[in-house]
Amino acid sequence: MDLFDQHLQQITETEAPLAARMRPRTIDEFIGQDHILGQGRLLRRAISLDQLSSLIFFGPPGTGKTTLARVIANTTRAYFIAINAVLSGVKEIRGAIDQAQERRKFHNQRTILFVDEVHRFNKSQQDALLPWVENGTVILIGATTENPYFEVNKALVSRSRIFQLKPLNDEDLYAIVQQALTDRERGYGKKQVQIAPEALAHLVNVANGDARSLLNALELAVETTPPDKKGVIHVSLAVAEESIQQRAVLYDKEGDAHFDTISAFIKSIRGSDPDAALYWLAKMVYAGEEPRFILRRLLILASEDVGLADPQAVVVINACAEAFDRVGMPEGRYHLAQATLYLANAPKSNSIMGFFDALAAVEHEREAEVPTHLKDGNRDKKGFGHGAGYLYPHAYRDHWVAQQYLPVSLQGQVFYQPSDQGYEQQIATRVARRREAQLAALVEGVGVAPLEILTYGNTDRNSERWLQRTLSQVGEQLEVVRDRIFDIAQVQRHHLILDINAGSGLLTWEAIRHAPEGGVYACVQNSSDANALAEQAAALPELIRPLILQTTLTELAAKTTDIRFDRIIGRNALRAEPDKVATAKTLAKLLQPQGMIILAETVPRHTQRFYRLLESKKLDFDLYEKLVTAEEAIYAEQTDPMLNWDAEDLRKAFDAASLVVQVTLEHSSTQMHITQAFINRLFATNATHPSYADRLAWNLTVKEIQAVQKLFTQYLLNQTVTWNSTIAFVQAG
Template identity: 70%
Template sequence: MDLFDRHRQEITEAEAPLAARMRPRTLDEFAGQSAIIGSGRLLRRAIQADQLSSLIFYGPPGTGKTTLARIIANTTKAHFIAINAVLAGVKEIREAIAAAQDKRGMYNQRTILFVDEVHRFNKAQQDALLPWVENGTVILIGATTENPYFEVNKALVSRSRIFQLKPLDEAGLRQIVQQALTDGDRGYGKLNVQLAQDALDHLVNVANGDARAVLNALELAVETTPPDVEGMIQITLAVAEESIQRRAVLYDKEGDAHFDTISAFIKSVRGSDPDAALYWLARMVYAGEDPRFIFRRLLILAGEDVGLADPNAIVVVNACAEAFDRVGMPEGRYPLAQATLYLATTAKSNSVMGFFDALSTVEQEREAEIPNPLRDGNRDKQGFGHGAGYLYPHAYRDHWVEQQYLPSSLQGQVFYQPSDQGYEAKIQTQVARQREAQLAALVENTAVAEVLTFSPTNSTQERWLQRTLSQVGDQLAQVRDRVFALAPPQRHHVILDVNAGSGLLTWEAVRQVPEGGVYACVQTEQDAIALQEQAAALPELQRPIVLQADLVELPQRLAQQVPGMHCDRIIGRNALLQTIQRSQTTEGSDPISLLTALADLLSSPGQLILAETMPRYTQRLYQLLERDRLGTRLYNRWVKAEEAIYQNPNDPFVNWDVAELTAWCQAAGLTPEIHLEMMTTEIRITPALFNRWFSPGSDRPSYQDHLSQSLSEAEISKIREALINALNQQQVQWSSAIAFMQAQPSASNSLNTK
């Protein structure tokens, strides 16, 4: 760059719009998007560690896509090249690739290629870029306002990590305005600008989450308002309203906003929410959506989701559509709103979907012959008997007669299932009674004629039965799925697994939060090594961060590892159970202390989800043996001795229940919701299991030790022999109770700690 180029660049930067001058230069200056660049998040760690892979930033205008790329350019040691897909072509791509190859060959330096508006590249241009991204010559960072899954080459998408940026919230926009007013070098810090509160509220509200829009409006307001006699520039509400008058709505008639908004509208109407339906309708009309398109969707909904629950629905909507064609806009909005409200408030039924069940049967089943009575008898009734036996319904009472209309192989098949909504409720009983009569007629009329034939196997039913029989499942997998179903995490969340152990919950967390972070706490070095060895197969930035610490030490260790970090989800399996077990030997290890510490680690709003096995409700061994194998007297003594194990007031490991768990949570400042679920799994009773039950215990008393408190050695031996004779190597259904706890900081505790 020569002297003239540098001078030209300095003038350009000085005369650039406020939005360009105020672009953040570091992550600390960046406002908003904490979901992807907040403390502990994957993208922030990748930028700080300069370990970026190919990325695509997707989001509406003014949310910081280009700014993040500029911040990466300021922090990375890699060579940074920026091009705009609107202006660039294959020639510019080749030049960038050549520069990247030179940097790698001469200086062993990586190259980051930033492509703004990457969706504007055509297929040939994207294909030209693909091999160089694939072999690592360049690290691609793309920015786009369009859904990359639709607008960007699938091969490029599959090799990139996609981060979705959301519109900024009000706090972020206010922070940006404040920065512009106080920055003396790039903003208006050297001017005496007085921005009224209501003017600021208007700018932030109408900007609609767009940082560029709020800065452009602020710039227009300041630059066009002369200072008063004291040199102060007064930005009043009137000035702000002139600077930004109409909210910019992101709405592309062929993009995500179009499809997402019409989807929200239809789902609101289907869900009978007239308020939401009117809101989404207003969003579409305000953005310029074609009302005829909306009417087409409403006509479809009248058939699909209302149907016979209100046969007039499709008539009303069609009449409204015709009225719209007559009056046009803007008055046409009245019939548009009327059709929407009618469908949103009427009864719903999707029984017409029975047609698609019939269509599926036609596609899958062998074509069945049309029954003789239903055939056309006008041409060959004499030769083939077509139409013979047909019963004319109008000749019978109520214009209906018990007659079969389905092919023989489909007799009894049900496609239409009337709902109990609206008008359809009136015909539900009628249809059911007619079907019963038809089935009775089928038995009476075909018992002799088909004595040598059998109905074909219902393959659909057979598959369903087989699927049901095979749903035994693994209990641990059920627990894992239940934990994540209680409070599904978002892709950018930070998750802490407080009792990772083998990693059952940890690996599922890694899959579910690819843009967030996962921290796994284990108590033993062996578990830590095992988790780290399994994680080695993952890219470094995707690996869970393993912390070896006792549960009581976990908050301190986590604060040392990532200062100031709070978790969106804290999960665990049998963390409290382990704490209770250790409470008898370790000072400060108790459930309330652990729950209090975990509550302090939660973000607002965060969720604590624990799955805790409750020994108090576990399977009893005496339930697996028939009473007569021991005799009533010994069996009753055995029952009493085993039940005493779980009623011992001095053993906290087995005597706690849901009420006590609720009290612990409340004492820790948490509001819990607890579901106790009995889970059954099939286990094999092996000699090793018998040995565990009937051998002296080490850390805790064994089953035999407990029984010896009430039974003699001879009685225990007799019980063991009876169990072995009855159950050895047998599969039994083993039930256990698991408390699924979902808790969050109570309102008062949240105010005090966050």
């Protein structure tokens, strides 16, 4: 760069619009997008460690995609090349690749290629990038306002990590304005600018999450307002309204906003919410959506979701569509609104979907023949008897007679399921009575060909596996618990997750799969568990490995001082905690404002009792009664935090932590095989934790415990028993 180039760059920077001058230069200056850039998040770690892989930033305008790329350029030790897909083609791509190869060859330096508006590249241009991304010559960072899964080459998408940027919230926008007003180098810190609160609120509201739009409006307001005698620039509400007059609605007729908004509109009508339906209609009309497209969707909905619950619905909507064609816009909005409100308030039925069940039956019953009595008898009635046995409905009372009209293999099949809504409610009873009569006719053989009933059997593989089972189903049960936790958690890809009892890794590895762009922390309480997790995680790329915390739950807050989690998960994490209220309060402090705690805790008071596995009639009555009393006493012992609590105690603990808590009890049973080793563990003594025998000793003598052990060996050894348990799923936030 020569002297003149430097001078040109200085002039460009000083005369650039405020939005360009105020671009953050470091990650600490970046405002917003905490879901991907907050403390502990994968992207923040990758930028700070300079360990970036290919990325695609996807989000609406003004959310910081290009700015984030510039921050990376200022942070990374890699060579940074930026091109714009609107202005560039294969020639520019080749030039960038040549530079990257040269840097790699002579300087051993990586190259980051930033492509703004990457969706603007056509397929051949995107294909030209692919081999160089594949072999690591360049690390691609793409920015796009369009859904990359639709607009970017699938091969590029599969080799990139996608981060979605969201519209900035009001708090972020206020912070951006404050930053611009106080920055003396790039903003208005050298000027005396006073913005009326209502003026600032207007700018933030109409900017609609777009930082660029907000800064452009602020610049216009400040630059066009003369200072008073004291040199103060007063930005009033009137000035703000002139600077930014109309909210920019994100709506692309071929993009995600188009499909997402029409989806919300249809679902609101289907859900009979007229207010929401009018809102989404207004948004589409305001954004310039084609009204005939909306009316076509309403015509579909009139049959798909209203159907025979209101047979007039399709007539009314069709009339509104024809009226719109005559009137046009803007008065045609009345007909759009009328059609929307009619359908939103109409009774709903999707019984017409029975057609698709019939279609599926046709696909699977390709050889189903038309019943003889329904065949055309005009041509071969004499030769083949076609049409013989057909009962003419008009010859009967009410012009109906019970006979079968389905192929033999489908007789008795139900496709049409009348709802109990609107007009269709009147149909339902009549249809049901006629079906009953048809079934009776089927039994009597009226109007049907004789059926051959065959009886046969195959090996029941499930039963066979059960009979052959010699191991417990604990693994299967844990999978069910894991899946239930993540169903409740609704983890998003950018979430920060804490597993508070990660010793087994059951939830940790699943969390990593669910939140690849976020981060996972794994809490363990001993070094052996920590080492085991670390060894398993060694096979993963460094950036996505769980961060292992070896600590107790009471000390956990001190280990994560600057981090707040979107989800805290755990299985049997609280069962040994003596003070569950204190633990719940600790976990509550670690949550993001919209965060959630999801725990699965096996409730000891509802667990399987061993005495119930024995047949009392075969045992000494007095010994059995003592065993029952002694075993029940285990779960009533107030000094044992492992066993002295119930689901209600969990609810009270999280309620005391000022969280909204929901506790759901789910009962489960599994087949467990009783082995000699298992019995030995039950009756072991001097173990690290009290055994079953140790706890029985509170109420039974040594001789009685030995007698119980003999009973277990005699009646349970090598038996497969049904083991019942109850799990409390805790959801708090």
